[in-house]
Amino acid sequence: MKETLILTKILFKNSLNINKGKSKVKAIAMNILIFLAIAYVACVMGFLSVEIIESLKTINQTGIFLSLCLILTVSVSLIRSVISSLHLLYFSKDLEYLLPLPISAMKIVLAKFNVIIISSYALEVFTLAIPFIIYGIYMMQEVTFYIMTAIVFLFLPIIPAILSALISVVLMRFTNMFKNKDIVQYVTVIMSFVIVIAMQFFIMNNSEMTEFMFANKLLEVDGIAKEISNYVIIVKQAFISLTEFESIEYVKNAIFLIGESITIYLLAGVLTAKTYINSATNVTSGKRVRNVKLDISTRSVAKAYIDKERKMLFRTPVFFLNTVLPIFILPVIIILPFTNIEAVDSFEDLVPLITAISANMENPMGLAIIVCIQIFLYLFNYISVTSISRDGESAFVMKYLPIELNKQCRYKAILGIVLNIIPLLILPLCIKIIFCANTIFILEVMLIGFLLNVFINYFGVLIDVLNPKLHWTTEYSVVKQNMNMLWDMLFVLIVGFIFFMICTYFENVHVLTLLLSGILVITIVFLDNFVKQNNINIFKKIS
Amino acid sequence: MIEIQNVSKSYVKDKKTIDNLNMQIKDGEIFGFLGPNGAGKTTTIKMITGILKIDEGDILIDGKSIKTDAVEAKMSFGFVPDSPDMFLKLKGIEYLNFIADIYKVPIQERKDKIEALSKEFGIYENLNEQIQSYSHGMRQKILIIGVLLHDPKNWILDEPLTGLDPKSAYDLKEMMKSHSKKGNTVFFSTHVLEVAEKLCDRIGIVNQGKLIFVGTYEEMKDKFKENNSLEEMFLEMTEK
Numbered sequence: 001m002k003e004t005l006i007l008t009k010i011l012f013k014n015s016l017n018i019n020k021g022k023s024k025v026k027a028i029a030m031n032i033l034i035f036l037a038i039a040y041v042a043c044v045m046g047f048l049s050v051e052i053i054e055s056l057k058t059i060n061q062t063g064i065f066l067s068l069c070l071i072l073t074v075s076v077s078l079i080r081s082v083i084s085s086l087h088l089l090y091f092s093k094d095l096e097y098l099l100p101l102p103i104s105a106m107k108i109v110l111a112k113f114n115v116i117i118i119s120s121y122a123l124e125v126f127t128l129a130i131p132f133i134i135y136g137i138y139m140m141q142e143v144t145f146y147i148m149t150a151i152v153f154l155f156l157p158i159i160p161a162i163l164s165a166l167i168s169v170v171l172m173r174f175t176n177m178f179k180n181k182d183i184v185q186y187v188t189v190i191m192s193f194v195i196v197i198a199m200q201f202f203i204m205n206n207s208e209m210t211e212f213m214f215a216n217k218l219l220e221v222d223g224i225a226k227e228i229s230n231y232v233i234i235v236k237q238a239f240i241s242l243t244e245f246e247s248i249e250y251v252k253n254a255i256f257l258i259g260e261s262i263t264i265y266l267l268a269g270v271l272t273a274k275t276y277i278n279s280a281t282n283v284t285s286g287k288r289v290r291n292v293k294l295d296i297s298t299r300s301v302a303k304a305y306i307d308k309e310r311k312m313l314f315r316t317p318v319f320f321l322n323t324v325l326p327i328f329i330l331p332v333i334i335i336l337p338f339t340n341i342e343a344v345d346s347f348e349d350l351v352p353l354i355t356a357i358s359a360n361m362e363n364p365m366g367l368a369i370i371v372c373i374q375i376f377l378y379l380f381n382y383i384s385v386t387s388i389s390r391d392g393e394s395a396f397v398m399k400y401l402p403i404e405l406n407k408q409c410r411y412k413a414i415l416g417i418v419l420n421i422i423p424l425l426i427l428p429l430c431i432k433i434i435f436c437a438n439t440i441f442i443l444e445v446m447l448i449g450f451l452l453n454v455f456i457n458y459f460g461v462l463i464d465v466l467n468p469k470l471h472w473t474t475e476y477s478v479v480k481q482n483m484n485m486l487w488d489m490l491f492v493l494i495v496g497f498i499f500f501m502i503c504t505y506f507e508n509v510h511v512l513t514l515l516l517s518g519i520l521v522i523t524i525v526f527l528d529n530f531v532k533q534n535n536i537n538i539f540k541k542i543s
Numbered sequence: 544m545i546e547i548q549n550v551s552k553s554y555v556k557d558k559k560t561i562d563n564l565n566m567q568i569k570d571g572e573i574f575g576f577l578g579p580n581g582a583g584k585t586t587t588i589k590m591i592t593g594i595l596k597i598d599e600g601d602i603l604i605d606g607k608s609i610k611t612d613a614v615e616a617k618m619s620f621g622f623v624p625d626s627p628d629m630f631l632k633l634k635g636i637e638y639l640n641f642i643a644d645i646y647k648v649p650i651q652e653r654k655d656k657i658e659a660l661s662k663e664f665g666i667y668e669n670l671n672e673q674i675q676s677y678s679h680g681m682r683q684k685i686l687i688i689g690v691l692l693h694d695p696k697n698w699i700l701d702e703p704l705t706g707l708d709p710k711s712a713y714d715l716k717e718m719m720k721s722h723s724k725k726g727n728t729v730f731f732s733t734h735v736l737e738v739a740e741k742l743c744d745r746i747g748i749v750n751q752g753k754l755i756f757v758g759t760y761e762e763m764k765d766k767f768k769e770n771n772s773l774e775e776m777f778l779e780m781t782e783k
């Protein structure tokens with residue numbers, strides 16, 4: 001037990017990958033910033049929770065809030081753990097150090113399970129703890145509610161997290177194709193995306209409850225919430241533990257939840273331990289190809305470098321799935337709710353709106369709104385801001401290659417720029433088609449959008465250069481525990497805000513385009529030149 | 544030729560990792576750089592190759608400063624780092640093609656060299672596989688081929704023999720000799736004192752950031768006035 005706890009502590013610290021060697025002041029500043037960011041999200045969640053609870057209170061259905069939070073917690077824990085458990089159990093670099101140690105497989109497995117569960121707690125703070133505390137205060141709940149909340153907080157994510165880990169274990173143990181690290185990562189992550197999209201589609205188009213049933217449930221206190229909770233047994237138990245305080249049922253269900261969680265945790269530990277060492281040592285990467293036909297050709301330095309970047313990105317499943325795929329998948333997820341049949345049926349009703357927008361679009365505000373949508377879509381592109389971190393400990397290679405460092409930054413930004421094709425080309429073309437916009441106006445949108453795209457991506461590379469995450473144990477931590485992505489997001493939002501504010505001061509869209517293009521070109525050239533002149537200091541963390 | 548002129552480097556304030564280092568590795572010589580763990584060998588090599596910033600002094604490679612004329616200086620050396628775990632997602636052939644493009648090696652020359660060198664090192668049949676599937680030794684070999692491909696005047700190798708099988712280690716040592724005989728420079732760090740003894744024209748020993756000896760094996764023997772092995776003399780110098 002003690003060994004498992006020590007191992008859990010080490011593995012958890014390792015998975016956090018805290019940057020060592022930072023000065024105390026920097027560490028404190030970073031902690032304050034992280035705290036402020038968390039506080040901000042917590043406040044947003046708090047306000048949202050109050051709004052929702054207030055609305056539900058008027059129809060006597062506040063329980064919906066609890067059951068939705070519980071379902072959200074279970075779903076998030078399940079999907080997140082599928083990916084993280086695979087990495088933690090099978091693809092983590094610590095395996096080569098752990099496996100030769102005289103520690104039983106059971107202890108390693110339990111410690112790894114613990115890390116997966118603890119990571120789920122971090123998300124649960126936002127999906128369960130904060131909303132429930134607000135619910136408790138708002139609904140004037142007694143101490144029992146908070147005790148039950150604590151129990152649910154601790155035990156609810158265990159079963160989903162363990163089940164996800166078991167999925168990985170079964171895949172690794174019983175299927176040959178999954179012996180290859182790359183394939184297994186592509187398959188599991190694409191599966192997760194498909195499940196999310198399918199769930200969204202299912203929920204939109206398959207509401208089995210008739211209007212009559214719905215009305216009946218509405219008349220019952222928390223009727224809808226009970227109906228929702230019935231779908232998942234642990235959600236049902238958690239829901240009863242949190243609501244039915246007038247009978248002994250809440251204690252009974254809490255005990256069930258605790259008992260089931262501990263039993264499954266231990267059972268999964270025993271089962272996994274039996275196959276773990278064998279499966280973990282069988283993982284291989286890459287393909288063995290015995291083919292001596294060599295493809296040798298010459299390219300320019302720029303093309304060779306960009307090609308290298310592309311291959312390294314596209315062939316690393318975690319990087320591809322987390323930085324490239326969202327650029328194409330997330331717009332689909334956002335657009336999906338607008339594609340159901342009812343919306344299409346009412347398309348004719350939209351004609352006056354489209355006509356009105358068309359008539360008032362070709363002005364600075366129209367340009368500002370379209371470019372802001374482009375900027376919003378740029379938020380999903382993390383290619384540039386992870387371009388250095390993705391290289392890991394071999395990032396120093398860029399320092400001894402005979403290519404100027406500012407040029408390497410340019411090459412690293414190009415992939416991010418090119419893959420922003422949806423906001424850059426497809427969005428303006430859709431606007432052109434739907435709203436019959438003037439070609440010159442669309443070209444102006446494209447020009448400003450393109451220059452902002454270049455600026456944002458180049459700056460993204462610089463954010464990563466200044467604070468790269470080079471020492472990681474799993475590729476997953478580069479894209480999931482990387483503060484640079486948060487800074488980049490913040491930077492893009494600031495750029496969007498400044499851009500919007502500038503647009504409000506203009507009346508002529510052509511003058512605005514001309515001025516903004518000039519400012520952006522000058523800024524990009526200045527930035528590139530600054531990097532060239534100060535490369536020794538800017539790149540000092542890469543060594 | 545590699546000239547290290549009054550070079551100092553500190554990672555922590557008031558504690559010099561490299562303290563006023565002066566060395567000259569002449570054309571046509573194999574220079575072995577020795578020292579215990581943490582002595583400053585890798586730091587020195589990282590400064591020579593431009594990976595680390597030089598706090599004081601300068602390093603010239605064929606007369607070009609790594610500080611002020613970095614790209615030109617980098618064109619005139621080939622570097623094999625101590626860890627070969629890089630470009631793992633590229634196939635062996637893609638890595639070599641990338642290096643050849645960066646160093647502008649003509650197409651026919653690169654074809655001939657890739658074929659000849661990969662056959663010599665025994666990895667010709669693995670060139671279409673991703674580097675991540677290679678063993679440590681094979682990764683080391685692909686990096687060495689990458690350096691030989693553009694045939695730079697100066698070779699800088701950090702622990703190049705680690706992980707190589709006996710035949711490849713022998714081949715590499717022969718290549719180092721042949722390269723220096725053509726009037727080129729080979730600068731390498733090693734822990735294997737026997738290799739340094741047999742292969743190097745001169746050796747430099749660094750300890751706690753200071754160069755404590757530079758010269759030939761014979762000069763070292765003269766200095767100690769004993770017929771000791773390099774191992775014994777090395778231990779005596781570095782354990783003082």
